[in-house]
Amino acid sequence: MDEEILEKYWQYLRREYRKENTRKNYYKFVKYFLEWLWETKHKTYDELTPEDTKDYRAFCLENYKTNGNVGRLNAINNFVDKFLHRPELRISVPASEYVNKPVLSHEELERYRNAAETPLEKLIVTYQIDGLLRPGDFFKLKISSHDIENQILYIDDTKTGNNSVILTPNMIKAFKEYLPYRVKPKRKEDEDKLIIIPKGSHRGFAPSPDSDFIYRHTKKIAARAGFKRNIYPYLIKPSAITDGFNQRVNPRVLQRQARHKKIETTLRYNHATDNMVKEYFNRKQGIHDLDHLQSHEKARIWLDKLLAGEIDTATFKKGIDILLPTGRRRGEDIAYL
Structure with missing residues (x-):
């Protein structure tokens, strides 16, 4: 296997890349590539052809997930283009796919x-x-x-x-x-x-x-x-x-x-679920049905309007006087909010 060229490539990565993870990942993926090249085609790096790198791309697309292939194939392009100075061996890299993870509540x-x-x-x-x-x-x-x-x-x-x-x-x-x-x-x-x-x-x-x-x-x-x-x-x-x-x-x-x-x-991390969306619209559409809300819930809605810029401070104070039960001192519930 191409141990000597791998050692030279590692030294190149140490000179050119500050991030340790970048160096390690590039080295790892290139090592896998050279192993595949030898085991599949009985070739070394100096015998590479454009067909070889294209075949490796096809191999990766068949056996690995798209997002993993982004780093994997970028490493190959770095090796053949930046290190070997053979740009004709470059291969196209698929775009990353956004995965919507089922997040925790x-x-x-x-x-x-x-x-x-x-x-x-x-x-x-x-x-x-x-x-x-x-x-x-x-x-x-x-x-x-x-x-x-x-x-x-x-x-x-x-x-x-x-x-x-x-x-x-x-x-x-x-x-x-x-x-x-x-x-x-x-x-x-x-x-x-x-x-x-x-x-x-x-x-x-x-x-x-x-x-x-x-x-x-x-x-x-x-x-x-x-x-x-x-x-x-x-x-x-x-x-x-x-x-x-x-x-x-x-x-x-x-x-x-x-x-x-x-x-x-x-x-992109704002993973709103159907229940979250339902809760939002139910809350918004229930704003005018104040009779079934507790006093602090009424005040919370009025405060949301103030923070959203829908009402000014004077209107907010008047609304609080109207929304809160009779006999409660102005501002008594504000600390709760």
């Missing part, structure tokens, strides 16, 4: 959160839900990157580059409660790593970025919560963003916490 998210028992588990679920962290982000977490005073968590070399998230009060609480239980690292290079494996043969070591550490803990917590459906790390983030939309969180707040460069990316 607010109640399911809370059930998942409450099922965490140990300080480490509570840290994981809180950083997943509040911090919107991806599984790979956890392996980059450092104690020194937590700026508690300014409520900022710095994360380097992420999918969107060096970035940060806002530390919510829940995240700060989980962080502080976890530290006393954190196992002492066995290696000097792990001393600043936040997550240290607490038990087993790897006790005292930071989990490897290639491990399924977060995946296994997510499955364990979900099983304890009694979920029958498949729960996995990449489901938590879109569920939490969707829950934010349902709780009327400003999309720009969600965009900032999710570290999305474009608001369109955040809006």
Whole structure:
């Protein structure tokens, strides 16, 4: 096999690409490609023809999902064009397909959160839900990157580059409660790593970025919560963003916490189900039927109109006087809202 060219390609990736995940994925996919080339056609990289790369593209499309082929085939194009300087070997890459994941409801998210028992588990679920962290982000977490005073968590070399998230009060609480239980690292290079494996043969070591550490803990917590459906790390983030939309969180707040460069990316996570849409229209169409609402529900509707710009402050105050029961002091229910 082309061991020598793979070593040279790895050195090229180290020079040209800052992100470790990009380097590793490109190298991995090119290695698979060269293995396929040898096993299928008994050829090495210097014997490549356009027909070979096209045949590999067809092989990938037949055996792998579209979204996985995006990275897989982009790696091949990088290898033949940028590294080998043979642009005639390039192949077309299919566009990514958007997958509408069946996200967790607010109640399911809370059930998942409450099922965490140990300080480490509570840290994981809180950083997943509040911090919107991806599984790979956890392996980059450092104690020194937590700026508690300014409520900022710095994360380097992420999918969107060096970035940060806002530390919510829940995240700060989980962080502080976890530290006393954190196992002492066995290696000097792990001393600043936040997550240290607490038990087993790897006790005292930071989990490897290639491990399924977060995946296994997510499955364990979900099983304890009694979920029958498949729960996995990449489901938590879109569920939490969707829950934010349902709780009327400003999309720009969600965009900032999710570290999305474009608001369109955040809006793609707004997985409104049929029940959510029904609830919205039922609530809107029931606005004028005030006789069947409690006083705080009436005030909530009037406040929504104020926030939406449908009425001014003076009208809002007059409406509150009319909507709330006779004899209640003006503003008495405002604190509830």
